[in-house]
Amino acid sequence: MKKLYIQRYTDNQRINHWLVVVLFGLAGFSGLALFHPNLFFLTQFFGGPQWTRIVHPYFGVAVFLMFLLMFVAFVGKNLWRREDTQWLNAAPKLVLHADEAAMPPAHKYNAGQKLVFWSMTVCLLVLLVTGVLFWQAWFASSVPIGLQRVAVVLHALAAFIMSLTAVVHIYAAIWVKGTLRAMTQGNVSAGWAKHHHVLWYRDKMEAARRDVQAERL
Ligand code: HEM
16 A cells, blocks of 8 residues: 655755754854864864854854744744643653653654754854854944853854754654654654644644645535
């Protein structure tokens, strides 16, 4: 029997996602190059130390702007609902015992995915605001040095949390079989949808049924 696939992302949303990934990688590695002398060797990939310092903030702003597009597209489906708290309470059973049967039904995104989304949003916002405060080429000269010092610490902290969040996100995308194709091909199997996001699956099926009915009229 032919396998049924359901669209999860449009082409534009996937291009947007992978642009964010590439820009986040560039901003992250150029940032690490400036963070500690042991990582100084990374500057060679960005045209040397001066260029690394010049391009890093622009990569950062570009990630933020690209992520903003994703934020607008996905925020509606990432708003917290009462069922998400129940899902989160049951999450240890999933993580420690792989007990998926214990999980409450999820919409398009489960509570774990929503936390990743909000963590990324807050971290990128903090990275942008703090980064601007000590951006020497444009703004830092009019910012008090004490504030710049606080901004540097918060910038590093937000970058650390953002990187941890990205690791969790990538691990989950690989760990949950059949998820990667959502961002590579734009669709998921009906089985995947029913298994992991049954409420979203039902909405999609209902919409498809209505489309067929409308065509028949
Ligand atoms: C190699 C790295 C990455 C891989 C393999 C990956 C993979 C994926 C996959 C498969 C999905 C779809 C999940 C689903 O629909 O259930 C997704 C969604 C998403 N990804 Fe990534 N991703 C990566 C890096 C990143 C990075 C670095 C960011 C942000 C800076 C990011 C932000 C997002 C967001 C916001 C979504 C939409 C999910 C939501 O709205 O909750 N991803 N990613």
